[in-house]
Amino acid sequence: MNFELTETQLMIRDAARKFSREVVAPRARKTDREEIFPAEVYAQMGELGLLGVNVPEALGGAAAGVVSYALAVMEVSAACASTSVGMCVTNMVAELIVQFGTPEQQKKHVPRLTSGAAVAGAFALSEPHAGSDPGAGRTTAVKKDGRWVLNGTKQWITSGAYAGVVIVWARTSNEGNKGLSCFIVEKGTPGMTPGKHEDKMGLRGSNTVPLNFENCEVGDDALLGKLGDGFKLAMVALDGGRIGIASQACGVGRAAIEASVKYSKDRHAFGQQIGEFQALRFMMADMHTQQQAAELLTLRAATLKEKKTPFSREASMAKLFASEMSNRVCDKAVQIHGGYGYIDEFPVERYLRDARVQTIYEGTSEIQRIVIAREVIKAAAS
Numbered sequence: 001m002n003f004e005l006t007e008t009q010l011m012i013r014d015a016a017r018k019f020s021r022e023v024v025a026p027r028a029r030k031t032d033r034e035e036i037f038p039a040e041v042y043a044q045m046g047e048l049g050l051l052g053v054n055v056p057e058a059l060g061g062a063a064a065g066v067v068s069y070a071l072a073v074m075e076v077s078a079a080c081a082s083t084s085v086g087m088c089v090t091n092m093v094a095e096l097i098v099q100f101g102t103p104e105q106q107k108k109h110v111p112r113l114t115s116g117a118a119v120a121g122a123f124a125l126s127e128p129h130a131g132s133d134p135g136a137g138r139t140t141a142v143k144k145d146g147r148w149v150l151n152g153t154k155q156w157i158t159s160g161a162y163a164g165v166v167i168v169w170a171r172t173s174n175e176g177n178k179g180l181s182c183f184i185v186e187k188g189t190p191g192m193t194p195g196k197h198e199d200k201m202g203l204r205g206s207n208t209v210p211l212n213f214e215n216c217e218v219g220d221d222a223l224l225g226k227l228g229d230g231f232k233l234a235m236v237a238l239d240g241g242r243i244g245i246a247s248q249a250c251g252v253g254r255a256a257i258e259a260s261v262k263y264s265k266d267r268h269a270f271g272q273q274i275g276e277f278q279a280l281r282f283m284m285a286d287m288h289t290q291q292q293a294a295e296l297l298t299l300r301a302a303t304l305k306e307k308k309t310p311f312s313r314e315a316s317m318a319k320l321f322a323s324e325m326s327n328r329v330c331d332k333a334v335q336i337h338g339g340y341g342y343i344d345e346f347p348v349e350r351y352l353r354d355a356r357v358q359t360i361y362e363g364t365s366e367i368q369r370i371v372i373a374r375e376v377i378k379a380a381a382s
């Protein structure tokens with residue numbers, strides 16, 4: 001692994017940093033408090049190439065690679081995790097269509113995702129009764145007169161009410177995981193209706209809805225990948241997606257540390273800056289060390305994906321460690337702020353609420369441990 005960033009990686013990181021500081025951060029508190037979906041911000045991100053960082057230029061992407069993508073997500077997340085989660089899912093959806101779509105599907109959907117014309121992409125895998133176990137999904141797709149008819153309910157779909165392009169997993173046969181297939185459904189397709197927006201603890205600017213399918217018809221050209229390959233596509237997408245969530249956790253953790261360092265200089269107790277107390281200095285030392293370790297794990301997973309070498313274990317390790325790190329770090333950041341950490345005058349209470357979901361979505365910490373253990377044991381046996 002090369003510890004030096006390339007010119008392209010530095011350029012993307014710096015562009016994302018500038019944009020995040022000037023455009024995303026100033027509206028982050030309002031986005032959270034008033035649950036404002038950041039549609040306008042996504043349009044601007046599209047212009048900067050941030051909605052398709054690892055997507056070929058011919059399809060409107062920045063073609064800057066996976067490390068650049070991770071760095072960009074860290075920057076946006078340090079400003080506003082509500083905004084970065086939609087960015088992550090849009091990049092993930094665009095990449096999945098690049099990897100598995102036909103040339104027609106690529107041309108039709110990917111430029112709309114990368115430019116922001118589709119507002120966002122959505123990834124509809126989870127169902128009310130099946131999150132960790134997507135193979136138990138009950139949404140069906142039945143072929144009728146040459147068209148697919150989808151019925152069922154998807155749950156917790158990020159950007160679900162706004163996304164112009166939605167990838168939907170549905171059961172095309174009863175053969176367990178092999179019975180799942182993937183479909184691209186466009187916003188406005190009759191029969192696909194978003195339900196009530198969830199009133200969440202954190203990521204309040206991100207839209208999270210159930211998506212209901214009632215005799216929702218799509219053509220044969222909506223099938224993404226091969227019939228019955230849906231589970232495989234989900235696992236491929238989630239491996240990459242975990243690098244995105246690990247990056248999000250690194251960004252939120254870093255923001256919490258920066259806020260804590262600043263506060264520890266401004267606040268005085270017992271006649272000195274609170275940052276002079278060894279108890280708080282040790283907290284900040286641990287926070288910084290853990291955040292840096294998480295960044296290294298995340299960039300290593302990104303480097304492996306970029307080199308097209310296996311990276312499932314590394315992506316799960318990065319997601320597990322980074323998401324647990326951001327929860328610990330944000331909790332300590334609130335502690336360092338004392339009572340002010342508990343009110344919305346300072347951003348650390350938002351960071352803590354936003355961090356909480358990172359150990360849950362795109363595979364809980366328990367699921368990451370299952371993946372890591374499986375890979376470790378497999379490697380030891382070979």
Ligand SMILES: Cc1cc2nc3c(=O)[nH]c(=O)nc-3n(C[C@H](O)[C@H](O)[C@H](O)COP(=O)(O)OP(=O)(O)OC[C@H]3O[C@@H](n4cnc5c(N)ncnc54)[C@H](O)[C@@H]3O)c2cc1C
Binds near residue numbers: 125130360367
């Ligand atoms: C804000 C938010 C946004 C989301 N966005 C999306 C999205 O865009 N698209 C999408 O498809 N989904 C999305 N999700 C769903 C998310 O991925 C799931 O919530 C997650 O995978 C967990 O599934 P579950 O909620 O059904 O929990 P369950 O699977 O019911 O798990 C409950 C508990 O049991 C544990 N558990 C389950 N199985 C095992 C096992 N085998 N071994 C050990 N422990 C186990 C889990 O770790 C967890 O602690 C989102 C969720 C949230 C909260």
